[in-house]
Amino acid sequence: MSVETGISRATQLQRTILPYLYLLPAFLIMGVITFYPLIYQFIISFTNFETKDLLLGLSSPKLEFVGFKNYFDILTATLPVENFNFFRVLEFNFWWAVSNVALHVPAGVLIATLLNTEGLWGKRIYRALYILPVVVPPIVVATVWRNIFDEQYGAMNQLLTVITNILGHADPIHIRWLNEYTPPIPGFLPGAPLTLAYYAMMIANFWLGWPFMSVVATGALQSIPKDLYEAASIDGATGTQQFWNITVPLLRPAMIPAAVYGFTLSFNLFSFVFFMTGGGPARSTELLVTFAYNLVRNLRWFGVAAAFAVIIFIVSLIVFLITNRITRATQSYSEA
Amino acid sequence: MISNSMASNNKNPIVRFLNMNTSRQTSGRSLPLWKQLLLQVVCILILCSVMFPILYIVTLSLSSKTTRPSSLELFPKEISFIAYKQVLDHPTGNPVSFIELLRNSITLSVGVGLVALFIAVTAAYAFSRFKFRIRETLMLLVFIPLLMPAVGLSTPLYLLLNNFRIMDCGKHITAIVPFFTCAGGAKGQLLFNLRDSLLGVGIAITASALPFAVWNLKGYLDTIPKELEEAAAIDGADANQTFWQIVLPLAAPQLAVTFFLGFIGHWQEFVISWLFLSQPKDYTLAMTLYNMTGQYANSIPWNRFAAMAVIVALPVAVVYIALQKQIVGGLTTGGVKG
Numbered sequence: 001m002s003v004e005t006g007i008s009r010a011t012q013l014q015r016t017i018l019p020y021l022y023l024l025p026a027f028l029i030m031g032v033i034t035f036y037p038l039i040y041q042f043i044i045s046f047t048n049f050e051t052k053d054l055l056l057g058l059s060s061p062k063l064e065f066v067g068f069k070n071y072f073d074i075l076t077a078t079l080p081v082e083n084f085n086f087f088r089v090l091e092f093n094f095w096w097a098v099s100n101v102a103l104h105v106p107a108g109v110l111i112a113t114l115l116n117t118e119g120l121w122g123k124r125i126y127r128a129l130y131i132l133p134v135v136v137p138p139i140v141v142a143t144v145w146r147n148i149f150d151e152q153y154g155a156m157n158q159l160l161t162v163i164t165n166i167l168g169h170a171d172p173i174h175i176r177w178l179n180e181y182t183p184p185i186p187g188f189l190p191g192a193p194l195t196l197a198y199y200a201m202m203i204a205n206f207w208l209g210w211p212f213m214s215v216v217a218t219g220a221l222q223s224i225p226k227d228l229y230e231a232a233s234i235d236g237a238t239g240t241q242q243f244w245n246i247t248v249p250l251l252r253p254a255m256i257p258a259a260v261y262g263f264t265l266s267f268n269l270f271s272f273v274f275f276m277t278g279g280g281p282a283r284s285t286e287l288l289v290t291f292a293y294n295l296v297r298n299l300r301w302f303g304v305a306a307a308f309a310v311i312i313f314i315v316s317l318i319v320f321l322i323t324n325r326i327t328r329a330t331q332s333y334s335e336a
Numbered sequence: 337m338i339s340n341s342m343a344s345n346n347k348n349p350i351v352r353f354l355n356m357n358t359s360r361q362t363s364g365r366s367l368p369l370w371k372q373l374l375l376q377v378v379c380i381l382i383l384c385s386v387m388f389p390i391l392y393i394v395t396l397s398l399s400s401k402t403t404r405p406s407s408l409e410l411f412p413k414e415i416s417f418i419a420y421k422q423v424l425d426h427p428t429g430n431p432v433s434f435i436e437l438l439r440n441s442i443t444l445s446v447g448v449g450l451v452a453l454f455i456a457v458t459a460a461y462a463f464s465r466f467k468f469r470i471r472e473t474l475m476l477l478v479f480i481p482l483l484m485p486a487v488g489l490s491t492p493l494y495l496l497l498n499n500f501r502i503m504d505c506g507k508h509i510t511a512i513v514p515f516f517t518c519a520g521g522a523k524g525q526l527l528f529n530l531r532d533s534l535l536g537v538g539i540a541i542t543a544s545a546l547p548f549a550v551w552n553l554k555g556y557l558d559t560i561p562k563e564l565e566e567a568a569a570i571d572g573a574d575a576n577q578t579f580w581q582i583v584l585p586l587a588a589p590q591l592a593v594t595f596f597l598g599f600i601g602h603w604q605e606f607v608i609s610w611l612f613l614s615q616p617k618d619y620t621l622a623m624t625l626y627n628m629t630g631q632y633a634n635s636i637p638w639n640r641f642a643a644m645a646v647i648v649a650l651p652v653a654v655v656y657i658a659l660q661k662q663i664v665g666g667l668t669t670g671g672v673k674g
């Protein structure tokens with residue numbers, strides 16, 4: 001009896017400790033390279049940490065605690081940085097993510113539906129070629145499109161020249177896609193003027209984004225029972241009516257998580273924006289993440305950058321809580 | 337057994353996308369010709385927009401012209417590999433060879449992928465299989481860093497890694513700062529700065545890669561049926577044996593997927609390496625590609641830039657196409673169940 005309880009006590013103890021043993025390596029490493037830096041970041045966000053303090057860190061004699069000054073400076077746009085306004089960047093950042101998703105998802109669904117048409121020739125070839133943008137790394141996409149939008153030698157202006165030549169205009173087109181500051185549609189987004197560079201980025205990111213949505217939509221389309229369409233066409237519903245009343249509602253549970261994923265991806269799309277416009281011209285296409293990067297790399301205001309990162313964290317948390325709610329809501333919808 | 341059956345059912349969207357069973361086709365109703373032609377025109381227009389940048393860059397890379405393109409060319413008039421040869425021989429203005437750049441990129445992406453995998457797998461197992469008191473809290477702790485973009489974490493890592501240096505104090509004495517400093521506050525000569533090295537960059541990338549790896553693996557482990565482990569437990573296997581001999585082999589496909597997803601991401605990593613590294617010998621291919629565009633790259637012929645873009649894109653495209661089934665499937669299992 002006593003031996004048995006001794007064994008079971010030992011296994012009991014082992015069972016309680018075991019999960020923590022399995023977690024130990026990850027938490028040890030993350031403690032050093034993730035949690036400690038995050039806390040350190042929070043501390044230095046209240047200091048005026050600059051290049052002079054690099055060598056000694058927090059023990060540097062010149063380091064001063066400045067309270068909420070960094071946060072205050074960022075939010076009230078009193079940072080001595082040209083063309084910086086936090087709320088304009090925030091507004092642009094949200095608009096950028098929303099407008100991307102609003103274009104990619106419908107385009108993906110429409111093209112998936114198009115390729116789902118019965119009797120269409122060459123479906124497989126189209127499907128195989130349409131997913132090519134998904135496999136090209138975004139940094140390559142961004143650099144290639146940056147060259148395509150080059151004012152003098154870029155393919156976009158050359159393509160437009162070819163088209164206008166056909167239409168009877170002889171002059172070559174020289175649109176300053178990435179450098180023109182005057183917004184082409186004034187007052188389109190109040191508070192954050194959208195320059196041509198924004199539209200150029202939208203074109204490039206559209207190329208990159210819709211094929212993924214189309215892949216997701218095709219998967220969902222397959223799960224819609226064909227009987228529904230047959231019943232609808234017997235009842236005399238037109239193709240458009242079938243699309244709106246059968247396809248769209250049944251695609252919703254699959255497309256909303258994909259849209260949420262696309263939103264968070266576009267919201268923090270650092271490499272693409274940095275490689276394509278670098279936030280320019282005049283910070284008109286700056287995202288929160290690219291500005292944070294400028295603070296560290298070019299301005300070297302580590303204290304301000306830390307405060308900015310904490311603000312990004314809070315914004316991301318709010319975005320996450322909202323999108324999580326949306327996904328949850330659609331999950332219960334699809335299960336019901 | 338299980339991995340076989342998972343491989344055979346086409347659960348993943350891309351495979352379904354390509355081989356979709358369009359059962360209505362068998363009903364015999366065919367598209368009216370005018371509609372067929374109209375839809376073909378639409379499909380071909382979409383195809384043109386998809387192929388436009390790809391054809392443009394491939395054509396450019398196969399050109400021998402070192403001047404910038406004065407008119408639009410989408411199909412190569414000549415096939416010349418001189419741009420590729422030049423990029424391979426002499427990728428940048430700095431004395432750094434293509435092999436070194438490639439080695440740096442591979443070291444970072446493969447190294448970080450493997451390290452993150454090894455550290456993450458046990459944690460994912462613990463979260464997936466054990467019920468313990470502070471499980472929810474610890475899970476939240478692991479996933480919170482996912483909300484911080486890599487750019488956000490780069491500031492403190494830059495500062496902390498920058499503190500770790502190896503100094504040569506002269507007289508054959510080496511000091512490892514911050515643990516030892518040169519005697520008498522002598523400045524000494526900097527031999528190694530962890531921040532300005534591939535190792536430091538690797539550590540920093542691992543910091544943002546770990547939470548994703550744990551999340552992705554946990555999502556998959558949750559889908560492995562518990563019955564196998566229960567059977568093993570009845571046969572007298574303890575938790576460790578179950579993990580090493582049953583769960584790990586079953587999770588092998590997902591381990592590979594997580595590794596390759598990491599590889600695709602780290603291959604393109606730019607934020608941290610561009611911020612941390614200052615010596616050309618440490619540069620990666622992504623950094624070199626960035627150097628070849630924009631206002632600072634006026635001297636670089638576009639055919640060389642195009643060749644570089646194709647070279648950087650190639651490994652990712654190959655991995656993606658070879659493993660698209662597993663990658664998209666892995667993303668959705670990890671994502672949906674996470």
